[in-house]
Amino acid sequence: MSTSAGPWRLTGFAAAQLVLFPLVVVVVVLTALSGVLAIVTVGVPTLLVSLPALRWLADRHRSMAARVLGHPVPADHRPTDGQSALRRTLTWARDPMTWREIGWALVGAPLGFLLSLLTVLLLVLVVTGLIWWFGTPHLMWARATLDRWFLSKGHSERLEERVEVLTESRSAAVDHASAELRRVERDLHDGAQARLVALGMTLGLAEETFAHDPQAAVRMVGEARETTAAVLGDIRHVVQGIHPPVLSDRGLTGALQALALDLAMPVTVQSSLDERLPEPIESAAYFAATECLANLVKHAAAEHAWVTVGVADDVLTLVVGDDGIGGADPDAGTGLRGVAGRLSAFDGTMRLSSPAGGPTLITLEVPCGSSSPRTTPSSGTA
Numbered sequence: 211m212s213t214s215a216g217p218w219r220l221t222g223f224a225a226a227q228l229v230l231f232p233l234v235v236v237v238v239v240l241t242a243l244s245g246v247l248a249i250v251t252v253g254v255p256t257l258l259v260s261l262p263a264l265r266w267l268a269d270r271h272r273s274m275a276a277r278v279l280g281h282p283v284p285a286d287h288r289p290t291d292g293q294s295a296l297r298r299t300l301t302w303a304r305d306p307m308t309w310r311e312i313g314w315a316l317v318g319a320p321l322g323f324l325l326s327l328l329t330v331l332l333l334v335l336v337v338t339g340l341i342w343w344f345g346t347p348h349l350m351w352a353r354a355t356l357d358r359w360f361l362s363k364g365h366s367e368r369l370e371e372r373v374e375v376l377t378e379s380r381s382a383a384v385d386h387a388s389a390e391l392r393r394v395e396r397d398l399h400d401g402a403q404a405r406l407v408a409l410g411m412t413l414g415l416a417e418e419t420f421a422h423d424p425q426a427a428v429r430m431v432g433e434a435r436e437t438t439a440a441v442l443g444d445i446r447h448v449v450q451g452i453h454p455p456v457l458s459d460r461g462l463t464g465a466l467q468a469l470a471l472d473l474a475m476p477v478t479v480q481s482s483l484d485e486r487l488p489e490p491i492e493s494a495a496y497f498a499a500t501e502c503l504a505n506l507v508k509h510a511a512a513e514h515a516w517v518t519v520g521v522a523d524d525v526l527t528l529v530v531g532d533d534g535i536g537g538a539d540p541d542a543g544t545g546l547r548g549v550a551g552r553l554s555a556f557d558g559t560m561r562l563s564s565p566a567g568g569p570t571l572i573t574l575e576v577p578c579g580s581s582s583p584r585t586t587p588s589s590g591t592a
Contacts, residue, residue: 227322235315235319267315279358283361287305292564329349482520487526498553510534526578
């Protein structure tokens with residue numbers, strides 16, 4: 211047991227917990243009743259109030275537990291940004307942390323209340339002053355440990371979730387690589403290969419025609435030269451789909467600026483990057499932004515779009531936004547799900563905020579520090 215807080219501060223935490231306990235009781239009872247009534251949708255509006263209130267109370271106890279224990283007590287809630295009221299309620303219902311918080315309110319908070327009450331009583335009883343001085347750190351450490359057990363995932367649970375995430379991201383990476391390979395094969399077969407076959411036939415006819423009609427043979431050679439240029443164009447198109455040369459030459463910022471110039475609407479690119487990122491990270495971020503902008507052009511009915519890029523705390527953050535009609539839904543198509551799948555191979559995340567009427571904001575985050583296990587060249591094929 212170790213805590214850097216003194217008995218007076220720890221007792222202050224205990225007093226705050228005693229004050230918050232009645233609110234915990236009221237909120238958990240209201241949540242339970244609303245959950246039952248939510249079956250007939252009557253309780254949904256109440257849940258939209260009681261569950262955030264329960265989270266707020268739990269966060270206060272997480273904060274105090276973190277200060278007692280000397281290390282963070284993270285909540286690990288599932289994100290609900292940009293979701294409708296009903297979808298947000300369903301996300302809360304599926305979030306394991308919501309049930310942890312309810313369990314804490316039903317079991318952990320009452321037990322912790324007794325520990326906090328004993329701490330305060332030891333202070334107010336004159337004859338127990340010495341016991342209070344030496345016993346308070348132990349009592350509050352026990353209270354903080356109890357809160358952490360309920361309100362934060364344990365090491366084993368985190369490892370299990372990590373394995374599950376890595377399994378899913380690996381599967382997504384393999385599927386994506388297979389799809390890319392099929393696309394390259396299809397593009398080569400339908401484009402360059404077909405033109406090369408035509409080129410060979412044209413040169414063969416020119417060779418046969420040259421002896422008796424040189425001018426016709428010259429015309430055929432000219433057609434073959436034009437076909438050669440078309441073949442080169444097809445190959446460049448395929449190569450750009452694998453890794454655009456502009457990305458290698460100018461980096462992520464330059465590649466996004468070049469991409470913005472080719473779109474059918476004004477797109478502003480703002481970047482604070484001052485150095486090159488690992489090549490796999492640049493490639494993943496570029497193609498994710500490309501997919502987001504393509505969806506924007508097709509569906510957003512926007513007049514203007516913007517892209518901001520920056521790195522903070524070894525995390526690349528790329529935000530794609532527009533002033534369109536909003537209402538984007540990852541479940542309505544494969545585009546945004548594909549973006550999330552591409553980023554998951556690099557431990558990246560995608561957050562969407564797209565209320566009806568706009569604006570739409572897609573936030574892409576990818577770890578890019580030197581210690582990131584996903585920035586090695588071996589992950590580039592993912």
